[in-house]
Amino acid sequence: MRPLRTALAGVLLGVALLSGCGSSDTATPAPAASAAPSGPFPVTVQAANGAVTIAARPQRIVSLSPTATESLFAIGAGPQVTAVDDQSNFPAEAPKTDLSGFKPNVEAITARNPDLVVVSNDLEGVVAGLGKLGVPVLVLTAATKIDDAYAEIEKLGTATGNRVKADEVVAGMKRELAALAAAAPKAELTYYHELDVTPYAATSTTFIGQVYAVFGLVNIADEAPDAAGGYPKLSAEFVAKADPDLIFLADVKCCGQNAKALAERPGWGGLKAVENGDVVELDDDVASRWGPRVVDLARAIGAGVAKAAG
Numbered sequence: 001m002r003p004l005r006t007a008l009a010g011v012l013l014g015v016a017l018l019s020g021c022g023s024s025d026t027a028t029p030a031p032a033a034s035a036a037p038s039g040p041f042p043v044t045v046q047a048a049n050g051a052v053t054i055a056a057r058p059q060r061i062v063s064l065s066p067t068a069t070e071s072l073f074a075i076g077a078g079p080q081v082t083a084v085d086d087q088s089n090f091p092a093e094a095p096k097t098d099l100s101g102f103k104p105n106v107e108a109i110t111a112r113n114p115d116l117v118v119v120s121n122d123l124e125g126v127v128a129g130l131g132k133l134g135v136p137v138l139v140l141t142a143a144t145k146i147d148d149a150y151a152e153i154e155k156l157g158t159a160t161g162n163r164v165k166a167d168e169v170v171a172g173m174k175r176e177l178a179a180l181a182a183a184a185p186k187a188e189l190t191y192y193h194e195l196d197v198t199p200y201a202a203t204s205t206t207f208i209g210q211v212y213a214v215f216g217l218v219n220i221a222d223e224a225p226d227a228a229g230g231y232p233k234l235s236a237e238f239v240a241k242a243d244p245d246l247i248f249l250a251d252v253k254c255c256g257q258n259a260k261a262l263a264e265r266p267g268w269g270g271l272k273a274v275e276n277g278d279v280v281e282l283d284d285d286v287a288s289r290w291g292p293r294v295v296d297l298a299r300a301i302g303a304g305v306a307k308a309a310g
Contacts, residue, residue, distance in 0.1 A: 045159045048139040049127050055136075057161040058116035062109055064101035065120040068140055069094050070291040071153050072118070074169050077160040083112045090285065090293075106130060116159065143290035146210050150174075153292065169292055176295040180302045181214045185309035190218045191246040192239055192273075197255050199234055206230045207290060211298055215305050220244050240267040246308050247273040248280045248301065250287035257281075273308075280304035 042055045061081045063069040069088035072081055084094045085101040099108055101119060106129035109117060117130055117137045127137045138159060143149040150170045157166020193202050201221035202208045209219060220242035224232035251257045259279040263269045273279055282300055286293045
């Protein structure tokens with residue numbers, strides 16, 4: 001699973017502007033009662049598939065995007081969601097089904113009688129297929145910068161009649177990131193973020209790289225020969241030579257990776273991050289989604305930085 005490409009400057013500017021704010025809201029989705037409509041319908045939302053008009057406040061939402069599912073529940077639209085895809089595993093009360101977001105089946109989706117469908121990609125002609133049946137579809141693609149993540153939450157708020165709560169969630173995320181950045185030790189540390197055991201990494205020009213940039217970390221993957229694409233495939237020798245201060249693993253659940261497994265890789269046992277206990281095991285899902293739990297990812301990164309700098 002590889003997160004998303006992006007530019008770096010926006011998040012740094014945003015954090016600088018917000019660094020004077022305190023932290024109070026948590027971005028982790030929680031069960032919520034359906035909010036009262038916060039705007040008139042019909043509404044038109046600009047998505048990756050163009051301008052999408054939603055005639056009335058949806059009551060039978062099908063989400064085929066784990067990130068969108070998390071966002072919908074965070075903004076109070078959970079009671080409006082009647083089905084989610086087989087990868088949507090958070091929050092626990094999300095109505096998980098065998099629907100696939102990777103190979104969406106129009107017939108299976110329409111059997112759920114949706115009045116709004118949210119996907120992360122227009123695969124298998126789902127937009128056209130559902131469009132023929134008059135079902136609006138929002139295509140909310142992977143964020144390429146942190147502002148994209150905020151914008152998608154706001155769009156879901158507008159589309160579902162929960163814009164007020166969506167704005168509150170976004171404001172809380174911004175406050176949390178600013179507070180985490182302000183509290184982080186001012187230390188020049190290098191890091192390696194592992195996407196899988198190949199190993200693929202993510203550079204500073206990606207969405208995930210923006211989150212690390214909040215803490216002023218130096219990404220060893222930026223110096224990789226094929227770094228221009230954002231997701232270089234590194235050699236074990238490259239990582240060993242770079243010898244990062246911190247290693248963050250986003251392949252824990254999928255691939256069983258941890259500090260012990262790294263120590264057993266040829267040439268990695270002597271890495272200072274391994275020897276000093278500065279290998280941070282991330283939640284694979286949190287590290288690969290761009291919804292409200294980005295704050296949880298940042299919190300885990302910040303804890304790792306504090307330990308390594310201390």
